[in-house]
Amino acid sequence: MLLRGVLLVAQALQLSGALDLAAGSCPFEEGTCGFDSVFEFLPWILNEEGHYVYMDASFAKQGEKAVLLSSELQTEEWSCLRLVYQITASSGSLSEPSQLNLYVRYEDESFDRLLWSAKEPSDSWLIASLDLQNSSKNFKILIEGILGKGNTASVALFEIKMTTGYCIECDFEENHLCGFVNRWNPNVNWFVGGGIIRNSHSVLPQDHTFQSEVGHYMYVDSVYVKHFQEVAQLISPMTTAPMSGCLSFYYQLQQDNDNVFALYTRDTAGLYEELWKVGSPGNAAWNLAEVEFSAPYPMEVIFEVAFNGPKGGYVALDDISFSPVHCQNQTELPFSAMKASCDFEEDLCNFYQDKEGPGWTRVKVKPNMYRTGDHTTGLGYYLLANTKFTSQPGYIGRLYGPSLPGNLQYCLRFHYAIYGFLKMSDTLAVYIFEENHVVQEKIWSVLESPRGVWLQAEITFKKPMPIKVVFMSLCKSFWDCGLVALDDITVQLGSCWSPESLPRAPGECTFDHDECAFTQEKRNWSSWHRRRGETPTSYTGPKGDHTTGVGYYMYIEASHMVYGQKARLLSRPLRGVPGKHCLTFFYHMYGAGTGLLSVYLKKEKDSAESLLWRRRGEQSVSWLQAPIEYSCTQPHQIIFEATRGMSIRSDIAIDDVKFQAGPCAEMEDTTQQSSGYSEDLNEIEY
Numbered sequence: 001m002l003l004r005g006v007l008l009v010a011q012a013l014q015l016s017g018a019l020d021l022a023a024g025s026c027p028f029e030e031g032t033c034g035f036d037s038v039f040e041f042l043p044w045i046l047n048e049e050g051h052y053v054y055m056d057a058s059f060a061k062q063g064e065k066a067v068l069l070s071s072e073l074q075t076e077e078w079s080c081l082r083l084v085y086q087i088t089a090s091s092g093s094l095s096e097p098s099q100l101n102l103y104v105r106y107e108d109e110s111f112d113r114l115l116w117s118a119k120e121p122s123d124s125w126l127i128a129s130l131d132l133q134n135s136s137k138n139f140k141i142l143i144e145g146i147l148g149k150g151n152t153a154s155v156a157l158f159e160i161k162m163t164t165g166y167c168i169e170c171d172f173e174e175n176h177l178c179g180f181v182n183r184w185n186p187n188v189n190w191f192v193g194g195g196i197i198r199n200s201h202s203v204l205p206q207d208h209t210f211q212s213e214v215g216h217y218m219y220v221d222s223v224y225v226k227h228f229q230e231v232a233q234l235i236s237p238m239t240t241a242p243m244s245g246c247l248s249f250y251y252q253l254q255q256d257n258d259n260v261f262a263l264y265t266r267d268t269a270g271l272y273e274e275l276w277k278v279g280s281p282g283n284a285a286w287n288l289a290e291v292e293f294s295a296p297y298p299m300e301v302i303f304e305v306a307f308n309g310p311k312g313g314y315v316a317l318d319d320i321s322f323s324p325v326h327c328q329n330q331t332e333l334p335f336s337a338m339k340a341s342c343d344f345e346e347d348l349c350n351f352y353q354d355k356e357g358p359g360w361t362r363v364k365v366k367p368n369m370y371r372t373g374d375h376t377t378g379l380g381y382y383l384l385a386n387t388k389f390t391s392q393p394g395y396i397g398r399l400y401g402p403s404l405p406g407n408l409q410y411c412l413r414f415h416y417a418i419y420g421f422l423k424m425s426d427t428l429a430v431y432i433f434e435e436n437h438v439v440q441e442k443i444w445s446v447l448e449s450p451r452g453v454w455l456q457a458e459i460t461f462k463k464p465m466p467i468k469v470v471f472m473s474l475c476k477s478f479w480d481c482g483l484v485a486l487d488d489i490t491v492q493l494g495s496c497w498s499p500e501s502l503p504r505a506p507g508e509c510t511f512d513h514d515e516c517a518f519t520q521e522k523r524n525w526s527s528w529h530r531r532r533g534e535t536p537t538s539y540t541g542p543k544g545d546h547t548t549g550v551g552y553y554m555y556i557e558a559s560h561m562v563y564g565q566k567a568r569l570l571s572r573p574l575r576g577v578p579g580k581h582c583l584t585f586f587y588h589m590y591g592a593g594t595g596l597l598s599v600y601l602k603k604e605k606d607s608a609e610s611l612l613w614r615r616r617g618e619q620s621v622s623w624l625q626a627p628i629e630y631s632c633t634q635p636h637q638i639i640f641e642a643t644r645g646m647s648i649r650s651d652i653a654i655d656d657v658k659f660q661a662g663p664c665a666e667m668e669d670t671t672q673q674s675s676g677y678s679e680d681l682n683e684i685e686y
Helices: 008-012
Strands: 053-056 065-069 079-088 100-107 114-118 126-132 139-146 154-164 190-193 216-223 229-237 242-252 259-267 272-275 287-295 299-307 314-323 360-364 382-385 396-400 407-419 427-436 440-445 455-463 466-472 484-493 530-531 552-556 566-570 577-589 598-604 609-616 624-631 635-641 652-661 682-684
Touching: 079 114, 100 126, 100 154, 100 682, 114 552, 139 154, 216 360, 242 259, 272 287, 360 440, 382 396, 407 427, 407 530, 440 455, 440 530, 577 609, 598 624, 609 624, 635 652
Parallel strands: 360 682
Antiparallel strands: 053 154, 065 139, 079 126, 079 154, 100 114, 100 139, 190 216, 216 314, 229 299, 242 287, 242 314, 259 272, 259 299, 360 382, 382 484, 396 466, 407 455, 407 484, 427 440, 427 466, 530 552, 552 652, 566 635, 577 624, 577 652, 598 609, 598 635
């Protein structure tokens, strides 16, 4: 049921070197090259004449899956994985299209990591380019097709190819052009030059790769321009892994032309940044350009030619390459956003204050109904402004972060809680200070929020100059002065919101969008429920979720259950792998009649369940973190079981479940409270 002519397309797309395939590659000519269909699902069908594998409505129903698994692979060097694929849809069923997903399965992880996903129908083949960072860990590639609605729906995979190098590199010698695409303009476009093609009125050069008519390159020619100020753009694949170094390419343009040839980056939010512009035409031969390039978050590289006058001529481009070594032997290390993050468990990290004496104080409290514990673990440290030691009318506490380089986009996230103020507006604000502190700009402030709940704030910003982030707390008057708490500050490169962001890995679940891959043995009033905000019964349950304060969590509503009744939440099946696993989650057990929360391990085909962890009765008014370390070499599931206590005030909740490979390094169960008084004057425990 694939589109007519797909065989011709597939034949045209066979990549060079098919006879000498690298591991993880397959043109699907005569077989699947070590890629095997997983028997628990439908098989991928190899077309009788070769050239592609597919699943369609002739043998599959809507929602059914076909899964293809590679042999064991290793990328000791940076690699690029390219897929040539097609998704077709029936007319009138675009709301429920087919889907193609690509996962990476590491040898030491019990779950698969989603690397890429697509569900956009197309009348022709498409190319996906995915960067795979070098790693010593073995892995497998898992390709999953899910059939959509309609009797002509299909998913086809024409080719998969893994090569050493970066996805933004290209010599333009292969038919797929390394995934580079021309932004269509009815008047002027990039074309493939070289070979035996001579469709331009201009005298074009030989390519740079082979220095002969055999090779190919990309070019733009003014003979096709109908209007001045026309723009032609050649766009690279989107980077999918952080990279920083030297981007080089060869270019050639005619003398005395009126073109402007420039190189830009564009992120997922559509923001452009100019990296390079040709200064002079150079000589008539190929010229080498080297440009410092940093892609800490997904972005495209765009080669743009603008025609600004009657003497246009041509611009040619060839042999784009990348090196992780900086241009001209520069040794400057790329900026690490980790230096601007802090959970305050050990100290203030790289944050500091601008005045003598404690303005922001690092504290550790025992939670009660009037104050919560820290956000990180429930019983750790956080920062508190306007404490009884510093509270006074007109008090201002400033907390400075480390210097952040300019011309980078940042996502700042932090958690805060407000207590005691009559008017909450501007009790906490975030400013950006230039390095010289002359110019400052407010980028966020509290307007109104629930009191005593840890809430998450997200701010995206980008400035041309180096700056510092400053957290400012204000005590307005003697009659209106409360407490401001701050915890878990993180800085990441890129936008906080990306339209192309992928779902969280199956090993993580915040319950903010759905129940992830968790299932329940039964669904009724006495099962687990997904909820946001407070639970209906007073003096039990959380005031908000742990992730953001305004998101969702899973809980049992005790008023709908009887004493001793159980609710069970099951994880998706997990693979058995050697070594230790670490399961962490946050739980909330507050209420006079709180019952029992247990975590079990259930092995496949084994009716018995092993108890991994258990807590009984009221634990805290705060969310607490629980780390569980276990080993299992067989396929298994994790089960969260909540048992209703003696009264209706026995709601139990969980949030932020995360599975990780390896032991729970340096993590302690937060239910084991420590005692004592800190000797550090900047650390107060009360």
